[in-house]
Amino acid sequence: MMRRKPYVAAALMLMLSILLPACGGANPAAGTDVPAKxxxxxxxxxxxxxxxxxxxxKIPEKPQRIVTDYYGGDLLAVGGNVVGVEPTAFQNPFLRDLLKHTQNVGEPxxxxxxxxxxxxxIVVMKPENYEALSKIAPTLYIPYGTTTNIKETVKLFGDIVGEKEKADEFLKAYEKKAAEGREKLKGIVDPNATVGLYELTDKGEIWIFGDNAGRGGQAVYNALQLKMPDINNTKNQTLQLSMETLPQYAADYMFLTTYDPEKKGDQLxxxxxxxxxQGLRAAKTNTIFYNDFDTFYRYDPIAITGQIDLIVDMLIKRAEENKKSSSTS
Structure with a gap:
């Protein structure tokens, strides 16, 4: 139901006058410190x-200044003006340029x-501080896992921002890029070849991922429609493997990210x-890819779209390298 009511910020300004001295030392994470309007x-x-x-x-029809924890990329994809976001968003290579004037609101x-x-x-994935945040502005709690693919995500956030047309435009561009990627891989990757997504942690744990847990899953399985290892399925979005069971979950093409925040490199x-x-089929055919964590961990719509190009380019380049190697051996 549509309603119109005055938006009065006198109470907010009073709170600002009290809290600003205590917040004066806040350190922005990226770009220029742009003061609030x-x-x-x-x-x-x-x-x-x-x-x-x-x-x-009750939320504004067209919100002008949005703060979020983990939905920065989702909101930016549909034209949202994100003025504050959690700190790891600034490590997302697909969002860095878009966050130049956005502030770090911390974690929590x-x-x-x-x-x-x-x-x-305010749009949050985590419920911490919900009550306090909701006193500042209308606050939406959107739990992790609310959406299961890029189409649902873009439509949801297009609705939140009041930009359904921009959501449609984004999805059209995504579909076009996905179709182009599939066309480029024809004759490069056998339709029956399997592609697996794995991660090694700094504790030596090995995980395999499905189509909606980051690590390039939506780009690989949904956009490019490459085949998941038969033993894995979408029920196992994340599954820890042992070294003994790893060969059972191995694929013809294996993409490995490594979570190694201290950059030790010992586990890899x-x-x-x-x-x-060394005994895996993909190791023998030189079809294992070692991928940057920050680039492939991401699963917002902008990252997914960017990952399509990266994955296609990697597969084509490796195929050319392997062909050249086999012709000279």
């Missing part, structure tokens, strides 16, 4: 009802920092030197 003047904003797990929330979300940004909408070195790894 002055909101003391009264103006009318059109609100609408939005259903969430926390109940019906720093309520005082959010207040200084004067948002008119150990894995590469193991007889099990």
């Amino acid at each position: 002055q909101t003391a003047e009264k103006h009318e904003v059109t609100f609408r009802d939005f259903q969430t797990e926390k109940g019906v929330i 979300t720093n309520v005082e920092k959010v207040l200084t940004l004067a948002p008119d909408l 070195k150990k894995l590469k030197e193991s007889k099990v790894w």
Whole structure:
């Protein structure tokens, strides 16, 4: 139901006058420190009802200043103006240029920092500080796993931002890129060949991933429609493997990311030197790819679209290298 009511920020300005001295040392994570717009003047904003797990929330029809924890890329994909986001978003190579004037709101979300940004909408994945944040601006709690693919995600956030046309435009561009990628891989990757997504942790754990847990899953399986290892399925979005079971989950093409925040490299070195790894079919055919964690961990719509090109280029380049190698041997 559509309603119109005055949006009065006097209370917000009073809170700002109290809290700003305490927040003066806040350190922005990226780009220029852009101060929040002055909101003391009264103006009318059109609100609408939005259903969430926390109940019906009244949100602006066209939010102008959005703060979020983990939905930065999702909101940016549909034209949302993200003024604050959690810190790891700035490590996302697909978003860096788009976040030049966006502020780091911390993890967990720093309520005082959010207040200084004067948002008119807050969108969170984590429920921590929900009550405090909801006193600043309308706050939507969208739990992890609410959406299961890029199409659902883009449509949801297009609705939240009030930009359904931009959501449609994004999806058309995504579909076009996916179709082009599939066409490029014809004659490069056998339709029956399997492709697996794996991750090695700094503790030596090995995991395999499905089509909706990052690591390039949506780009590989949904966009490019490459085949998942037969033993794995979409029920196993994440599954830990032992070295003994790894060969059962091996694929013709294997993409490995390594979670190694201290950049030690010891676990990857150990894995590469193991007889099990060296004995894998993909190791013998030179179709194992070692991928950057920050690039392939991401699963927002912008990252997924960018990953399509990266994966296609890797597969084509490796095929050319292997062909050249076999012709000279």
